[in-house]
Every structure is written in structure tokens, then in C-alpha cells.
């Protein structure tokens with residue numbers, strides 16, 4: 001773009017470049033460099049020891065499980081796993097960090113590269129199946145810090161969280177809108193939960209995010225001036241902060257202003273970002289190798305064992321489900337969002353000739369009732385073979401789909417098999433023409449006005465009569481048989 005073309009500034013088109021640094025708590029029983037439990041919500045400063053309190057002379061010992069899960073995360077995103085990596089000290093001073101340095105990884109991280117594929121269906125149902133890829137720079141392992149609490153007259157620090165393993169997943173600036181950032185984070189979270197790497201519980205602060213954002217004139221190769229927004233802890237916050245900050249930057253440039261490299265914070269209440277400080281450079285942290293920990297060297301055998309833990313990923317599972325079971329992509333998305341739910345569906349679908357109907361029952365009725373009862377899929381009183389059996393009862397005409405709804409309610413309440421419930425309650429669908437004929441006669445006799453309407457050519461009147469017969473049969477009559485019988489009686 002030509003310098004001095006100030007007249008065109010206001011009309012200039014910009015594009016937004018976003019990279020995310022996502023901190024995710026790794027799911028381990030104990031902390032990353034000591035044996036203290038990682039349990040959430042314990043009495044302040046009860047899960048601490050000389051190591052995580054940074055006492056002089058105490059020595060860190062690496063938790064193998066934290067390394068394993070970080071490496072597994074790398075495998076899940078198709079990254080290169082470093083055979084040799086090391087830990088470094090990142091020096092800075094803050095009350096929530098007792099050692100005045102954080103053990104992290106600088107130039108030799110555990111995981112290099114990788115990609116995360118995300119689907120726009122998460123931001124707009126109509127765009128389901130439209131995917132894009134975000135490249136990762138690296139994933140490294142570090143320790144979390146403590147937590148500051150500010151009371152009316154004093155402040156306190158809880159070190160329970162200090163030393164909890166934290167994975168930092170750094171993306172390239174591939175994302176170009178708040179929607180893309182949101183879809184990327186959602187996909188990343190799904191992958192990490194699938195792999196058992198983290199629970200990604202946002203309410204417990206297990207996922208936090210720094211947003212790097214810049215804007216540049218459309219077509220320009222180099223990135224614009226980068227601004228970092230620190231410590232976002234909700235995905236919706238990330239979305240709003242990006243929308244606000246990108247607009248702020250574009251407007252500043254359009255007015256002929258200059259952007260400075262800085263760190264900003266998002267004020268969720270005011271809905272604005274505000275400057276915290278102009279950015280320190282990386283060398284301000286005076287990184288140097290952690291002298292108390294040996295470098296990490298991973299053997300081929302060890303890596304092969306980790307590779308065995310790699311599950312089928314959600315996106316692959318969705319594609320396979322659509323192909324194998326012929327269900328809509330939307331249903332496959334719902335069902336694959338949770339590995340246990342996907343397994344449940346597949347168990348039921350394999351036992352059924354009609355997987356599409358199985359998917360319907362699970363996506364609508366089962367998930368609704370589980371949510372109401374606050375139960376996880378693993379606690380479902382309805383088991384997969386029972387869903388298959390219910391579908392079969394409907395498809396074979398033994399019960400109507402209306403009765404099936406009642407059967408499902410009983411199944412959820414009692415855990416009994418649907419066929420047993422149908423037998424017990426006498427809910428078998430009546431297709432017997434004699435019985436249906438009797439109901440029809442009764443309804444015809446009781447509704448002379450509607451009958452006259454139908455005879456006068458009002459076809460919809462038949463629906464009203466069918467409804468009456470269904471009601472009289474307590475939903476047990478086969479609706480098609482009822483329509484046929486009514487028509488025969490009224491026209492014959």
C-alpha cells in the first residue's frame with residue numbers, strides 16, 4: 001500500500017490475523033514436579049510442599065504422566081514429537097509464583113507443529129461440514145502458578161494450583177475472525193477431552209487463552225502490529241474481545257493513527273479491551289536451562305506405547321458415522337461430541353436395522369431426558385440394546401410411534417426392556433380391522449358435523465376423525481389402518 005495515500009485510509013479494507021496461546025491443565029493425579037495432589041477446591045494451601053512452594057534446596061522431579069499426555073496431545077494433532085527436549089526457567093516476579101521463576105520450555109519444546117481442523121457448523125448450523133485448518137507452532141509443558149485472592153483489607157495467595165501441569169498450545173496466526181477462533185477452540189477442546197488429556201472444565205479454569213491479534217491491509221504479506229490480550233477464560237469472552245479489538249485496530253488505522261505493541265486486558269463488563277502494559281520482549285524473561293531437571297529423552301519404545309493410546313478423533317468419527325450408518329452430519333456431530341455417547345450410539349446402531357431412527361431417539365429423547373435428570377450417558381437407565389428394540393417395535397408395526405414415546409418414558413423411568421413394558425401395559429398396536437372398525441363406528445356416530453364436512457369434500461375432516469379414533473383407542477390403533485377404515489366406511 002502506498003504511503004501518504006491518506007485520502008484512501010478510511011476506505012481501506014483490512015484483514016484480521018489471530019493466533020492463540022491456549023493453556024490447558026493436563027489431567028494428572030499429582031503435580032508436575034512434586035507429589036502433591038492436583039485436586040480442585042481443596043482448603044487453600046493444603047496441597048503444597050517445599051517443591052511447589054519454592055523452598056530453597058528442594059528439587060523438582062518430573063511427572064511422567066504429564067509428559068505422556070502432552071506427547072499424546074501432539075500425536076492427536078499430527079505433530080512432530082521431539083525425541084529430545086528440555087525445561088527452562090522463565091524468570092519473572094509475581095506474588096502467585098513462589099520461586100520467582102516458572103519452569104517452562106523455551107527453545108526445545110516437546111511437540112512441534114501439528115494442525116487442528118475445525119468446522120463452521122459450531123457457529124452456524126447452515127455451514128456444517130465446511131472446515132478449515134489452523135496450524136500449530138508448538139506445544140510445551142510448564143507448571144501453573146498459584147492464585148491471588150483480594151479481600152476487603154488484605155490479599156492472600158493460594159498455592160494449591162502452583163505446580164499443576166499446564167500445556168501451552170501455540171497456534172500460528174491462521175485464524176481470521178472471532179468465529180474461526182471460537183470454532184478452533186471448540187475443536188481443540190473436543191480433541192483434548194477425547195484423548196483423556198484434560199477435562200477442559202472452563203468453570204475450574206482448566207482452559208485459559210491469550211489472544212494475539214493484528215490487522216493488515218488486504219493483500220499485504222507481513223503481519224500488522226501485534227497486540228496481546230491476556231488471560232481469557234471463556235470462549236465467548238475470546239469472541240467478544242476479538243470483535244472489539246479488531247475493530248479498534250482497524251478504526252485506529254483508518255483515522256491515520258498508529259498501533260503499538262502492547263498487552264491489553266478484556267473488561268467483560270464494559271465490553272472493551274484496555275492497555276495493561278507495552279509488551280516486554282521475550283528476552284526480558286531471561287530464560288535459561290533448568291539446572292535441577294535432566295533433559296527429556298524419549299525412546300522409540302516409549303513413544304510406541306503412547307501411540308497405542310491414540311483414539312479415533314471426532315472429525316474422523318463423524319465422517320465414518322455418516323458413511324456407515326447413513327445418518328445426517330448434524331446427528332453425527334451431536335453423537336460424536338462425546339466419546340462415550342458415540343460408543344453408546346454405535347452399540348445401539350449395530351444392533352438395529354434402522355440406525356437413522358436409533359440416532360433420532362438418542363439425539364432427541366434420550367439426551368433431553370438425561371439432561372433433565374442431570375445424568376451422564378454412562379449413567380443412562382436406558383441401555384443401547386433397548387433403543388434398538390424400541391425402533392424394531394415401531395418398524396414392525398407392533399406399536400405406533402405415539403405409543404413408542406410413552407414406552408420410552410417408562411424405559412427411562414424403570415430401565416426395563418421396551419418389549420416387556422409393551423406386554424405389561426398391553427400397549428400393542430391394534431391393527432385388527434374388527435377392533436378398529438368398532439372404534440370408527442363410534443366416532444362416526446358421535447360426530448355427524450365432521451362426517452358431513454368430509455362427505456361435502458373437506459378432506460381435512462378425515463384427520464379430525466382419525467384423531468378421535470386414536471384417542472378412543474388410547475393411541476394403540478394403527479393410524480394408517482384407521483384412515484383406511486374411516487374412508488371405506490364413509491365412501492363405501
Ligand SMILES: [Zn+2]
Pocket residue numbers: 031034035036047048049050051052053163
Ligand atoms: Zn508440592
